[in-house]
Amino acid sequence: MTSINASEVDKEEYGFVYGDEAVTYEVVRQPHTEGKKRKITIKVHPDCNLIINAPDDALREDIHEAVMKRAKWINDALSNFRTHLENVQPKHYVSGEMQFYLGRRYVLKVVEEPEGISNVKMTRGKLLVTLKRFNEDKQTLIKTLVSKWYKVRAERAFHQRLAELLPQATWVTGIPSFRVLSMAKQWGSCSAKGSLMLNPHLIKAPKECIDYVILHELCHIAEHNHSERFWRLLSSVMPHWKDVKSRLDGMAELYLNE
Known part of the structure; x- marks a missing residue:
């Protein structure tokens, strides 16, 4: 299953002190491609995880030096994200x-049209909800309409992505069935029979x-637990699944906020 904020094994973690705060960071090693410049990149994710991408042969001292050169920027970014999370x-x-x-942000706009039809559509950077009339159940109705809109869009998009990704999952025979269901702690799951949720x-x-979540669940068709073989297959x-997972985990609180 693809859990939210699940911890992984064999993390390479270090830390430093900035002001009165201890900051930890994870180093993610990347194979170096011949002919390309070796570089160390620093990412502060919305969940306040600090991820350092470095060549697989980079020295710990060089990584730490790169981090310390951007210590103030890191501290400022962490402060901004913490403030944001507190305001969710x-x-x-x-x-x-x-x-x-x-992955894009849209502003919700609610309008009343007595002669219209209650619906939801996306237009010019807005998620437009039209109601035939405003009443005391307005909030519940809007939430229901928006949730249904997301579910329809999700089913359509997930079908498309699954069809696109299946050729990579050479261990899967046929087309796995899947259903869309709201879950509080998981992005997805795979049954013993290979059905996805x-x-x-x-x-x-x-x-x-x-794509990461779908591929994660497709890997469970071959490996039913999070063994070393599972992570190698993924x-x-x-x-680069670790970077993608970190990005998804960082926005989980906002995406799941209802």
Whole structure:
């Protein structure tokens, strides 16, 4: 199953002190491609995870030096993300709230049209919800309409991505069945019979994150637990899955916020 914020084994973690704060970071090793410049990149993710991508033969001292050169920038980014996370509030489904779709942000706009039809559509950077009339059940109705819209979009997009990714999953025979179901702690799961279950909230994430979850669950058809063989199989079809997972985990609280 693809859990939210699941911990992985064999992490390479270090730390440093900036001001009065101890900061930890994870080093993700990348194979160096011949002819390309060796570089160390630093990413602060929305969940306040600090990830350092480095060549597989980079010295720990060189990595630490690169981190310390950007210590102030790292501290500022962490402070901004912490403030943001503290301000995540349950949605009230009113105009002006933020919604997500395929990794992009959209502003919710609610309008009343007595002669129209209650529906949801995306237009010009907005998620437009039309209601025939406003009443005391307005918030519940908007939430229901938006949830259904996301589910329909999710089913369509997941079908497309599954069809696109299946040729990579050479161990899978046939086309796995799947259903879309809201889950509080998982992005997806795979049954013993190879049926997939995917969280409709995943449609709010970038396409690459959707691909990661689908490939993760397809790997469970061959390896039913998170063994070393499982992670090797996942790495063979998505070498940079750790970066993608970290990106998805970093936005989980916003994507799952209802």
